Amino acid sequence: MRQTVLGIDARGPHLLGATSRAQIRTDFFGSTTNSEYSAGGLIRLRTARASLDWQNTQAFFSYDRTILVPDAPTSLASVAIPPLSWSGNLWTWNPQVGVSQSIPLSTTSKLTLQTACIDVGDPLLPSATSGSASTLAERSRWPGVQFRAGSSFGPVDSETRFGLGGYFSPHRATDGSRFDAWAATADLHLPLGKYLLLTSNAYRGQALGGLGGGGYADFIYRDYEGATTLQPIDDVGGWAQLAIKTGRFETNLAYGLDNPFSKQIRSRTASSTAPTYSGLTRNSTLMLNTIYSPNAYLQFSLEYKRLQSTFPSRDRxxxxxxGLSGAYRF
Known part of the structure; x- marks a missing residue:
């Protein structure tokens, strides 16, 4: 019940020669409360988007995952928290405003350029709760910026896509220390014949906790010349999924990995005076699921996942x- 997703899609008036569209998605995975014997706080905003669409140009505002990740792994069991989260999938939902421009190259191919400003949040450990305090990115007084260039070709129902992207966001810690978050990304959407589809995304960056990487952290503290200094965490990761679609069945095999640089983290843990690091040095997920759709409304799924987490102590x-899940689409 709590993973039920409710949404509204709307089309508005034409503005400046563009079609206006909007959508919103909510679920029931918000924080619960024991007061007044109610279920207050259960409704949670997942994603939202509003756009002005011209023939080849789009201006948009969204509360969604970064534009650097155009595809997502498939799962019917992992809905409230998207599949492969903290295992290479930069999934976190953040406010963004941007522009997308498509440049037709032929009747079946095009080049797409996207850029957006992003207000990236702070990473939260699974037991943490969010508040209304300013994030480290907001403290810098500069928005994060992201850019993606992608090409696509082939028919719409079997389109091949490839993209490269970049991200940069200044941060300012509560003690006044400044550091920068950045990432370089690559993504692929490749049909392999009639029944197979390969999708993937990879990244290399720094301080990526706010996007869903970095082992739940943006930085660590280190002792340097008798003082405690802040060091952003370098990170590399990504995910890949092979989907097999045959009639009413769909089988997905996926693997994701988020790998903060353990050498940085373990050099800090050798110090006894710097604050404790509570994140991970490596997190991976192997996922296999089969989805059966007897009709357009019903779906059933059997899913297996294996998670492996490594901590600074080298404990793994x-x-x-x-999981067995069912869904009704309406």
């Missing part, structure tokens, strides 16, 4: 999860 923990 693994967990297996098997």
């Amino acid at each position: 923990y693994a967990s297996d999860a098997i």
Whole structure:
């Protein structure tokens, strides 16, 4: 029930020669409250988007994942928190405003240029709760910027896409220290014949906790010449999924990895005076699921996931999860 997603799609009037559109998605995975014996706070905003669409140009505002990740892994069991979260999928929802421009190259191919400003949030550990305090990015008084250039060709129902992107966001910590978050990304959407589809995304960057990477952290503290200094965490990761679609069945095999540079983190943990690091040095997820759709409204899925998490102490923990889920689309 709490993973139920409700949404509204709307089309508005024509403005400046463009079609106006908007959509919003909510679920029931918000924080619960014990006061007044109610379920207050359960409704949660997931994503929202409003756009002005011209023939080849789009101006948009969104509360969604970064434009650097055009595709997402498929799962019917992991809805409230998207699949492969903190395992290479830069999934976190952040406010963005941007422009997209398509440049037709032929009747079946085009070049797409996208740029957007982003108000990236601070990473939260699973047990943490969010508040209304200013984020480290907001403290810098500068928005983050992101850019993606992609090309596509082929028919719409079997389109091949490839893109490269970049991200930069100044941050300012509560003690006044400044650091920059950045990333370089690549993404692929490749049909392999009639039944197979390969999708993937990879990144290399720094201080990516606010986008869903970095082992739940943007930085660590280190002792340097008798003083405690802040050091952004370098990070590399990504995910890939192979989808097999045959009639009413769809099978997805996916793997994701988020790998903060453990050498940086372990050099800090050797110090006894710097604040404790609570994040991970490596987190990976292997996922296999099958989705059965007997009709246009019903879906059933059996899913297996194996999660492996490594901590600065080099302790590694693994967990297996098997889920059976059903959904009704309306």
